[in-house]
Amino acid sequence: MARTALAHLLEEQERFDEALEQYLELAAEGPESETANVGVARLLRKLGRVDDARVVLEALASRPQVSPGVAAEMGQIELDSGNVDAAARWFDRADLDQAHADETLRAAGSTFALGGQLPSAERLFARVDALRNRSLRYQDLQIRLAVDPHDAAAAGELERTLAPLEAPSPAPASVTQPHHGQGHESAAELYALHCAACHGANGDGNGWAARHLFPWPRDLRTGKTRLVSTDNGIPSLDDLESGIERGMPGTAMPAFDNLSADQRMLLAREVRRLNREGVREQFIAALESEGEEVDEDEVRDVVELCTTPGDAVCVPQFGPPDARAIARGKEVYFAMGCDNCHGADGTGTWDTPLFDEKGRVSPPRDLAYDPFKGGSEPESIYLRVLLGMPGTPHPACSNLAEQQLVALVEYCRWLSREPKRVLGNHQRALEATSRAYGEPLPLAGVSQGARE
Numbered sequence: 001m002a003r004t005a006l007a008h009l010l011e012e013q014e015r016f017d018e019a020l021e022q023y024l025e026l027a028a029e030g031p032e033s034e035t036a037n038v039g040v041a042r043l044l045r046k047l048g049r050v051d052d053a054r055v056v057l058e059a060l061a062s063r064p065q066v067s068p069g070v071a072a073e074m075g076q077i078e079l080d081s082g083n084v085d086a087a088a089r090w091f092d093r094a095d096l097d098q099a100h101a102d103e104t105l106r107a108a109g110s111t112f113a114l115g116g117q118l119p120s121a122e123r124l125f126a127r128v129d130a131l132r133n134r135s136l137r138y139q140d141l142q143i144r145l146a147v148d149p150h151d152a153a154a155a156g157e158l159e160r161t162l163a164p165l166e167a168p169s170p171a172p173a174s175v176t177q178p179h180h181g182q183g184h185e186s187a188a189e190l191y192a193l194h195c196a197a198c199h200g201a202n203g204d205g206n207g208w209a210a211r212h213l214f215p216w217p218r219d220l221r222t223g224k225t226r227l228v229s230t231d232n233g234i235p236s237l238d239d240l241e242s243g244i245e246r247g248m249p250g251t252a253m254p255a256f257d258n259l260s261a262d263q264r265m266l267l268a269r270e271v272r273r274l275n276r277e278g279v280r281e282q283f284i285a286a287l288e289s290e291g292e293e294v295d296e297d298e299v300r301d302v303v304e305l306c307t308t309p310g311d312a313v314c315v316p317q318f319g320p321p322d323a324r325a326i327a328r329g330k331e332v333y334f335a336m337g338c339d340n341c342h343g344a345d346g347t348g349t350w351d352t353p354l355f356d357e358k359g360r361v362s363p364p365r366d367l368a369y370d371p372f373k374g375g376s377e378p379e380s381i382y383l384r385v386l387l388g389m390p391g392t393p394h395p396a397c398s399n400l401a402e403q404q405l406v407a408l409v410e411y412c413r414w415l416s417r418e419p420k421r422v423l424g425n426h427q428r429a430l431e432a433t434s435r436a437y438g439e440p441l442p443l444a445g446v447s448q449g450a451r452e
Contacts, residue, residue, distance in 0.1 A: 011046075019043050020044065023039035023043060068098070072096075080425070081425075113197035118193060205219035220275060227243050227383075228390060230313065234308060235309060245257050313383060329408045329411025332404050
């Protein structure tokens, strides 16, 4: 018991290596101990060794009757591996109504949100909030009693606070269920339903599910939009609506092609509104930090300047590729230094650490085996080459002539191979980190063809 308590204390202090040592000692003394094995698996997962964590629990997870603790940990392992469907199956067996661990409930809620089980996700997030509020109130009451041990009101409330917390009832279906085809939702309701779990309730990119995703969800308030078609790099509403419809291949951003065009445009307008709010807050904070007076007219002008899209770029028509265009494109590819990031064969380099606008690892795209984030159509690739991908290390190539751009697009398409890799969040994060620090890994993932 003392060793378990010490391990728990070390884990709370985020001294994961030391906590793991304690659980390993427990497992050595009692190889059949579920507490010890679940503890070892949990610490391995927190240290990023997700595959090792799964191996530790294989025997316990294969039993006909799996305990809620094992099921909950297996759910978190599968979620961190990017296997949302498998995670949901495990969380369904974890007796979540009796679970009090904040991490477990948040992970389960994130899983159900990513899997489209929105009522279940809302219910779990409400339980997390209730538990957190009760914990804060418990601390306040303890302080009151420490100051005045005779505070009968505080003592009575503290006793009630210690009573078991009932699981909150699901929110009404009218709130949690999408109304496909009705078109009566507001932009805010659609955003809360489809976007907040990842991008956050206020669009800051810190949603409940964010920590399980790679790349991290975009900060809609101050982050730049990756896929644009305007000459100033600010997305049009059509750019935003198109991204919502198509999703972002190679990331956790799904396609929302099941929504109507009107619903997607409402979401696009909500994203634009959140961006305007974020730019406004950021500019005012900069003024105040410099001791400058806040002029509302100036603020309004800056927000307008930073969030108004420019003119749409004219994209040439593409015909069937020919060998001469591909050869010219190859010359442009190496002359422009594309190989420095994407590699001579298009599969990416391992000695060029790259980071996005938030300082997060942003590896170059594997042009051969990864899906193109904006789609594989030549028109889309043309825009990515010409305008770059704002907020990432990918630069714009506006100094190239149109013929050179077209040739480069044809060469990039020629580099592309089938089938494409399909990676989970954990696999993407692992590979990105390995690329950033120059340690190649074997080609990972499951091809689309093999999966089908």
